Amino acid sequence: MLTFMARLLVVKATAGADAPERCSQAFTVAGTAAASGVDVSFWLTGESTWFALPDRAAEFELPHAAPLPDLLNLLLGNGRVTACTQCAARRGIGPDDVLPGIRIAGAAVFVEEIMSEGAQAVVY
Numbered sequence: 202m203l204t205f206m207a208r209l210l211v212v213k214a215t216a217g218a219d220a221p222e223r224c225s226q227a228f229t230v231a232g233t234a235a236a237s238g239v240d241v242s243f244w245l246t247g248e249s250t251w252f253a254l255p256d257r258a259a260e261f262e263l264p265h266a267a268p269l270p271d272l273l274n275l276l277l278g279n280g281r282v283t284a285c286t287q288c289a290a291r292r293g294i295g296p297d298d299v300l301p302g303i304r305i306a307g308a309a310v311f312v313e314e315i316m317s318e319g320a321q322a323v324v325y
Contacts, residue, residue, distance in 0.1 A: 208319035209240045217248030225266040227325035232272040241280035242314050246288050253284040253299040277302040
């Protein structure tokens, strides 16, 4: 079993179906951390923003990878999931469009999270 000091892990996913392995790695690392009791803030940016919409994660396929819907549900239940404000706006996604539990927030919130004491940020 993994053991960690209580701290915040901020994972930013910048890729979606356009770069499936990088996308899957972001979800897998964040999901593993959340399942291990780490405080996780998961950011959907760029093409990964589409996964904030209902049923979009179910469309993602990558052999030998954990199913994205399972990882997303894990993150929603054990962490925080945020869609980037500008990324969502560029894709015509608003607060009423996203899955319950997903917030839309911008760079100021991201900077606040990554600058908090004990935070570790990882970008995929």
